[in-house]
Amino acid sequence: MAWLILVGAGLLEAVWAVALGASRNFRRRRPTVVFAIAMPASLVGLAVAMDSLPTGTAYAVWVGIGASMTVLWAMLTRQEAASAARIALLMLLVASVIGLKVVS
Template sequence: MSTAWIILFIAGLLEAGWALGLKASNGFSRPLTSLFTVLAMILSFYLLAQAMKSLPVGTAYAIWVGIGAIGTVLLGIFFYGDSANPLRLASLTLILTGLVGLKLAS
């Protein structure tokens, strides 16, 4: 796996982190949480831009969003008690299948 894919994976994880940070910041009313959320946003976008230097734009963006979406849903289930019903989990599996397909096609 190339460095660009590793960078993209980290960027996707940071996307999930800042999405959860938005909730934890309570509408940016918690200063320290808000600061970490904004820093995660900046770093996530920066790493995505770096990965796009050598990866196809559509593939990189879709995988970044997908990692962020899957990570956010799973962490939301774990930390916030979000629903983990079978249809929701099956839908995550479909997203993951699409991401693997995009990676294999690149």
């Protein structure tokens, strides 16, 4: 159950990161509200997951999910270029996150 909460928290990290960028320095209301809700929810999910998972592993998985989903979103929305090298490195990041789960 902790892993499921951690994955949800990681996805919420990507949501707040994208909303933060879209808020235009907190000048746009809707992305600012999304940020203000998603960020604490993400941190609460991380904290709950850390009750039963090692801190280092939980944090690395949380960051890995958030970072990879944020980059994937940016590539899908064409805000960042997608190249073979970037996609390969993103896959390596995801593989590393999976590896951390396997060995813990």
